Amino acid sequence: MSPAITVRDLTKRFDKVHALTDGRLTVERGEIHALLGANGCGKSTLSKIVAGAYAPTSGTVLIDGKEVSFRSPRDAEQMGIALFYQELSLIPKMSVEANIFLRREPRNGLGFIDRDRMRAETLKLLEMFKEAVGDDIRPDALVADLTPGQRQIVEILKVYAKEPRIVIMDEATAALDGRQVKVFFDILRKKREEGVSTIFISHRLDEVFEICDHATIMRNGAVVAETTIADTTPEHVVHMMVGDVKKAPKRQLRDEDDKAPLLKLDAVGSAQLDNVSLSVAPGEIVGLGGLQGQGQSTLLRSLFGALPITSGEVLLNNEPVSIRKPADAVHRKIAYVSGDRGPDAALPGRSIFENLAAAILVSERRKLVRAKELQPQLAGVASAFKTKYARMTDAIGTLSGGNQQKIFIARWLATNPQLILLDDPTKGIDLAAKADLFALIRGLADSGVAVLLYSSEESELLDNCDRIAVFNDGAIVTELSGAEMDSFHLTRAAYGEA
């Protein structure tokens, strides 16, 4: 029997950029196949070609042994191929159900949209994730009102609604927390049993080793290796992908008591926050743990002035402050990095330079841009964690997902903040760059910056934080530090059993 997908000698050029120089891939029926590699190595490009969203420059794609040439994603869908888009394909101002069935709405006998059936089928799809989200996602909810993780779940459901035989999951777990990933993997396994082939792209290696059967590894636009997961180790895979990765540096020992807190929250409350008290000293990286959507992001956004705080007090350097809008925060040298880059950070159609300069223009109250002086400065910050781009004047959309995210982080680090609020900041960033980023953040902390970090990835909190405040339903239920900083305690606290 021929494999579900065979890709041979695939190449893709965008103007001068060789995004893909040697794409090769074989995926069998009923297999979960990892596609791995550093940011910008061509994973999404290859995926989009297979799913008919890009036309290749050269090369062949075979489905069930037959050569295909798709002119649109529609063509690919008809052959049973569906792609989870890394940057999501959802329309924010439309409902969950309308998005899932966009341009494929069920029709009644008269040709009108059959709303009852659409609702019923959406509910059936949502049932798949019930264990992770309960009834939190309603079919008629606007996608714009969902959390990043919930939006990813809707994108996943949109893929499965097409009942595909071949699925490409391009970083579908990037914003999912541990519980959501677990449910998602149960679905993947069930689909595997049904004979569905999955191409699984993720920068989280533990996930790859948990769920995948085989892996194809790419570097700089070319496939460099193919391996069976059972026959290899994470270390070896990392080595093939990027070479060596730095170890996360630990906090330098310091005398904690003589440091006055840089940030102190005293019973901070709002619609979604319940009496949050927390203090962060200069030099500390404090994690915000717990299941997704328990108030971690809300707290970070509220501290940044993007959401209201209705009670309690926020003290910055021992002074009560009132931060009513992001501009106030920026001028107090607070930075907020959102991992939800599409809605929160990207200036689509604008250049990499403009996207980089946006925050520093505000923080320094510049009247003139002075691009000549600013460009090298910003390029320096971006290169500290391997941001890969051709020219600063290129549009932001020409960058790979991970490289875009690095631009949005660099945007803030360039402002020399005293307090950095990180809201799932590494979404889409590869291992090596992540290590560089956290080494940089640790360096900043050592020079006196305070950091608050929320991550949907447990290991990121455990590896990089000095202590972790665990959230449940808008309140801090526990603070973990020292010997308790492990997966067991974190999980237990997250489920409210601490």
Next chain:
Amino acid sequence: MSETSSNMNSENARLRLAAILREPVVLALFAIIILLGIGEAVSPGFARGDQIIKLLTVAALLGFAAAGQNLVVLAGGEGIDLSVGAMISLGAVIAGNVMDGSNGGIIPAVIVASGVTFLIGMVNGLGVNLIRIPPLVMTLGMTSVIQGGLVVFSRGIPSGNAAPALMNFINQPVVFGIPGILFIWLVLIIGMVFMLRATAFGLSIYAVGANPQAARLVGLPVKAIRTIVFGLSGALAGLTGVFVIGYTGNSFISVGDQYMLPSIIAVVIGGTSLAGGSGGYIGTVAGAIALILLQSVLTTLHLEFWGRQLIFGGTLLLLLMFYGRQKSARI
């Protein structure tokens, strides 16, 4: 050089050329050249220097009105200013009455006309951003208010006169056979380009148009920026009014109406996206010139009014369809 790499180079050059040809500014320039060619073929002398200068003078007036329109559209939020026509009329009537034929009144006329229209523009901006009235509705409503006000003020009789110095400045050559208005336009072009590319305010306009939520999250005052662009649009339209009365000599209360639609079309065929966040003034300048040329060519063709309208409308639809297609990518 090996054969493959020279092949690659020519391939690169071809791709780059294709990319340049897709630039709206370049397209508008092509349209300008073709239109000049047609004009010259139909009526020899059409493309003569002095004729071109006359055309550019008319284009300059449109260019001024379209500059403000351009800023409003760039800032996004479905931004559009349908009140530019009425603002031009208002500017012209104010200028005519302040000057009343005396050269000493020119500077006060400029200040009062653009000041009043700036304030009215700010009212537009506040209505859109504070009360959340859709720009289309707000500025259309403002058009009626201004027109009503003008009728009451002037009782329908043309009032006020342009100062002779202003008329000379706009219609007569200053140096090298070029009238003063074109120099002022050049200053505006340089100013607009500088503002949009080199100032933080210019970049903020693009940021706010490209993604208001992201703009807010870097600390930009989205509503303030989207309000000020309406004020600037008003002021630029008011200034256009001053030039219009200088061009025609006296004003009547609907003198600006003919600029409203063209100001939008010039912006769009110049490559500024109606969704905001991308485009620029150079394109709009090319768009304004192409539009005036098209009108002029159609006039020289001695067509009936309806024929002119038909061809004008058809050409615009064609251009807009072309631009619309560019934007839609494969998803």
